[in-house]
Amino acid sequence: MSLWEYANPVKFLNLSTRALPWVSALSVICLIVGLIWGFFFTPDDYRMGSTVKIIYIHVPAALMAINSWFMMLVASLIWLIRRHHVSALAAKAAAPVGLVMTLIALITGAIWGQPMWGTWWAWDPRLTSFLILFQFYIGYLALWKSIENPDSAADLTSILCIVGSVFAVLSRYAVNFWNQGLHQGASLSLDKEKNVADVFYQPLLLSIAGFVFLFLTLVLIGTRSEIRIRRASVIAARKLLL
Amino acid sequence: MRIVLLRDLKLAMRVGGGFGLAIMFFLILVVLVPFGIGPDAALLSAISPGILWIGALLACLLSLDRIFSLDYEDGTLDHLAIAPLPLESVVLAKATAHWLTTGLPLGLISPLLGLMLGLPIEGYLWLVLSLVLGTPALSVIGTFGAALTLGLKRGGLLLSVLVLPLYGPTLIFGAEVARRGSAGIELQTPLLMLLGLSFGVMAILPFASAAVLRINLR
Numbered sequence: 073m074s075l076w077e078y079a080n081p082v083k084f085l086n087l088s089t090r091a092l093p094w095v096s097a098l099s100v101i102c103l104i105v106g107l108i109w110g111f112f113f114t115p116d117d118y119r120m121g122s123t124v125k126i127i128y129i130h131v132p133a134a135l136m137a138i139n140s141w142f143m144m145l146v147a148s149l150i151w152l153i154r155r156h157h158v159s160a161l162a163a164k165a166a167a168p169v170g171l172v173m174t175l176i177a178l179i180t181g182a183i184w185g186q187p188m189w190g191t192w193w194a195w196d197p198r199l200t201s202f203l204i205l206f207q208f209y210i211g212y213l214a215l216w217k218s219i220e221n222p223d224s225a226a227d228l229t230s231i232l233c234i235v236g237s238v239f240a241v242l243s244r245y246a247v248n249f250w251n252q253g254l255h256q257g258a259s260l261s262l263d264k265e266k267n268v269a270d271v272f273y274q275p276l277l278l279s280i281a282g283f284v285f286l287f288l289t290l291v292l293i294g295t296r297s298e299i300r301i302r303r304a305s306v307i308a309a310r311k312l313l314l
Numbered sequence: 315m316r317i318v319l320l321r322d323l324k325l326a327m328r329v330g331g332g333f334g335l336a337i338m339f340f341l342i343l344v345v346l347v348p349f350g351i352g353p354d355a356a357l358l359s360a361i362s363p364g365i366l367w368i369g370a371l372l373a374c375l376l377s378l379d380r381i382f383s384l385d386y387e388d389g390t391l392d393h394l395a396i397a398p399l400p401l402e403s404v405v406l407a408k409a410t411a412h413w414l415t416t417g418l419p420l421g422l423i424s425p426l427l428g429l430m431l432g433l434p435i436e437g438y439l440w441l442v443l444s445l446v447l448g449t450p451a452l453s454v455i456g457t458f459g460a461a462l463t464l465g466l467k468r469g470g471l472l473l474s475v476l477v478l479p480l481y482g483p484t485l486i487f488g489a490e491v492a493r494r495g496s497a498g499i500e501l502q503t504p505l506l507m508l509l510g511l512s513f514g515v516m517a518i519l520p521f522a523s524a525a526v527l528r529i530n531l532r
Binding site: 204207208210211214215218219224227228231232234235236239242243246247249 | 458462463465466469472475476478479480482483486487490504507511519522525526529530532
């Protein structure tokens with residue numbers, strides 16, 4: 073019994089059939105509880121008023137935007153090194169989810185920034201690097217779409233993902249070069265003490281968990297449908313031959 | 315490696331090779347900017363380093379799909395791939411040829427265009443230096459993009475979508491050097507970063523480009 077067993081599409085499908093109801097139920101529960109708790113049962117911030125509540129969408133979405141690229145990077149490496157098809161398809165399935173998460177983070181940020189900073193958009197390092205991440209997602213998806221041979225497409229997008237990761241990090245530090253900008257420091261971090269008061273912190277953690285499970289659900293569904301599309305095209309090709 | 319380089323240079327210089335087109339494009343683009351922004355000398359002078367850098371970047375981008383496509387179509391690339399010369403060196407030679415026919419002439423002609431945009435006098439040296447030192451990175455990154463989109467019909471737009479985000483850091487540091495140079499402030503840090511970036515991609519990216527080429531030639 074090892075993790076690599078699930079490189080077998082049949083085993084992966086069996087496992088995901090069993091896991092999917094649990095993961096999706098967890099995501100729905102966490103999101104409903106976390107968001108309702110956050111939106112209706114926490115006090116307004118003394119400076120930001122009720123606009124603070126967008127944190128329950130903005131922070132988890134931003135977190136997942138970065139982590140889904142990271143997951144794509146790991147999946148691409150697994151594909152390149154061990155040639156597990158499920159891994160390549162999981163990377164493909166994660167890309168649109170990550171793209172939407174990036175968009176959510178950018179849009180909720182703009183909605184929050186308008187009343188708070190007085191502007192929808194600023195060329196601040198964090199904002200700019202998210203815009204760059206958005207471009208990388210678009211390029212990655214465009215490359216998947218435009219190559220017909222599925223194996224070459226998986227290879228080429230994997231290499232693009234690796235090179236893109238290096239350049240995404242470079243861009244992150246390059247834009248730091250301008251100035252600190254408007255965006256506040258990290259709201260959450262593992263090593264430092266937390267910067268968010270407990271009342272906001274607990275529902276935030278719940279909604280982050282909800283977003284993580286939502287991401288897992290969507291990636292599982294996406295990977296399953298990619299596997300099935302692959303099977304259907306094989307069957308279609310076989311019929312054409314006969 | 316030298317033979318590949320010389321061959322590419324010769325092909326680029328000949329009629330229909332596209333040498334000079336990038337420079338003409340650069341010239342026209344820079345001339346178009348005042349048409350769009352208006353002839354305000356102070357404004358143009360302030361944004362001229364950025365305009366020249368973006369112009370150079372777009373001129374580079376325009377000529378990228380020529381790097382491999384002709385060799386791919388007539389089968390030369392297959393021969394180069396099985397030649398004793400490592401494919402990584404071929405890639406580097408082709409990137410160098412691309413730089414010698416676009417980046418370097420663009421850098422050398424940029425003072426003329428800087429003059430038209432009213433670039434401050436202190437800025438010329440740094441503008442040329444930043445372009446000459448930064449455009450190799452553009453060529454090498456562009457070679458990677460050209461290798462990625464090699465087998466595709468109508469890959470031109472996709473090439474831009476893939477390559478432009480990768481150009482971000484180079485543009486930021488290069489334009490920063492030119493801007494600080496024209497403002498007469500300390501520019502050692504961005505200059506070193508630009509140099510590091512150029513040499514870094516030269517050292518590492520040819521491996522990725524060669525891997526991509528092998529996949530595409532499979």
